[in-house]
Amino acid sequence: MTPYQRFLLALGLIFSLIFSGVAGYIVLEGWSFSDSLYMTFVTISTVGFGEVNPLSTGGRYFTIFLILVSLLVIGYIITTLMSFLFEGQLLHAMRER
Amino acid sequence: MTPYQRFLLALGLIFSLIFSGVAGYIVLEGWSFSDSLYMTFVTISTVGFGEVNPLSTGGRYFTIFLILVSLLVIGYIITTLMSFLFEGQLLHAMRER
Amino acid sequence: MTPYQRFLLALGLIFSLIFSGVAGYIVLEGWSFSDSLYMTFVTISTVGFGEVNPLSTGGRYFTIFLILVSLLVIGYIITTLMSFLFEGQLLHAMRER
Amino acid sequence: MTPYQRFLLALGLIFSLIFSGVAGYIVLEGWSFSDSLYMTFVTISTVGFGEVNPLSTGGRYFTIFLILVSLLVIGYIITTLMSFLFEGQLLHAMRER
Ligand SMILES: [K+]
Ligand SMILES: [K+]
Numbered sequence A, B, C, D: 001m002t003p004y005q006r007f008l009l010a011l012g013l014i015f016s017l018i019f020s021g022v023a024g025y026i027v028l029e030g031w032s033f034s035d036s037l038y039m040t041f042v043t044i045s046t047v048g049f050g051e052v053n054p055l056s057t058g059g060r061y062f063t064i065f066l067i068l069v070s071l072l073v074i075g076y077i078i079t080t081l082m083s084f085l086f087e088g089q090l091l092h093a094m095r096e097r
Helices: A003-029 A032-046 A056-097 B003-029 B033-044 B057-096 C003-029 C034-045 C058-094 D001-031 D033-044 D059-096
Strands: none
Touching: A003 A032, A003 A056, A003 D001, A032 A056, A032 B057, A056 B057, A056 C034, A056 C058, B003 B057, B033 B057, B033 D059, B057 D059, C003 C034, C003 C058, C034 C058, C058 D033, C058 D059, D001 D033, D001 D059, D033 D059
């Protein structure tokens, strides 16, 4: 994949994560759009102020799933960023010599 | 940009983030300076003890915005730090040979 | 260790951490499996919504221990990921010349 | 500084941070040792379950200070870890050729 494609993939992953979170809380818990969006951002950013409303057992397992996928996406983004950085620095260092 | 300019930019971004957070909570929610400063630090550090006072819907959207910008600034700072490290290490390794 | 062995070690560390967390809260606090699993994920991901139920002093010390080990495991995983990245990039750069 | 000295410095910084946090909550808020230790770990790990007891305005400013210093120490440790990694990898790559 080219850097541009990897950047698009990272953006796509983040939007899918936000969309899944919002849809999950609306469908599983019957929360409003505003509550579900806020809960999703508070969860995937790991800020974690607290559950917006009490969660059912199903909602808790969904939240565990959302946390797990968020950590994988964060890991992918950090790895991609670092890999751009190395490539750039190495190419720069090679060209300098 | 020189490393010094990038360091100044990182510092400037952090101060703008803190200032925006404090101003936002004072204007949108009518909170005290102390409450707004504490909420801003608890949010942008991702410590997230909990909302200092209940948030209006507008305040929630502002908090989502603050979280998003914080993550971008954290990403910029990590990338800048790593890029200094690579440059230093690579230059050192080249000079050694 | 080969990259594959280090990957298996990272997976093993994460599963041990989750298992220890769940077992700890069930044994020390008498919580349900669901409560203990949710508390463990909320803690080791650093999301930290809040304690699922009030903690005894023993449960607090166990939570401090769980946080400490989580940070060590996160550090190990980041270091391993970065070390894969460097090796790959360096080998690639060397082969290109 | 040698790697061993930097490792000792990192350990020293973490212990100073924990000691300062515990001492701060005992002196400023009159909390028990157990409450102060738990609050310190929950804060510096950014888990952030919530304040163990309500904080005075002084206690809030102390918590802001503790968060700030924690982020600096985390940044120092990540930078040190990465710098060990680069050095090791670069030296290894140079020796291979
Ligand atoms: K948190
Ligand atoms: K919290």
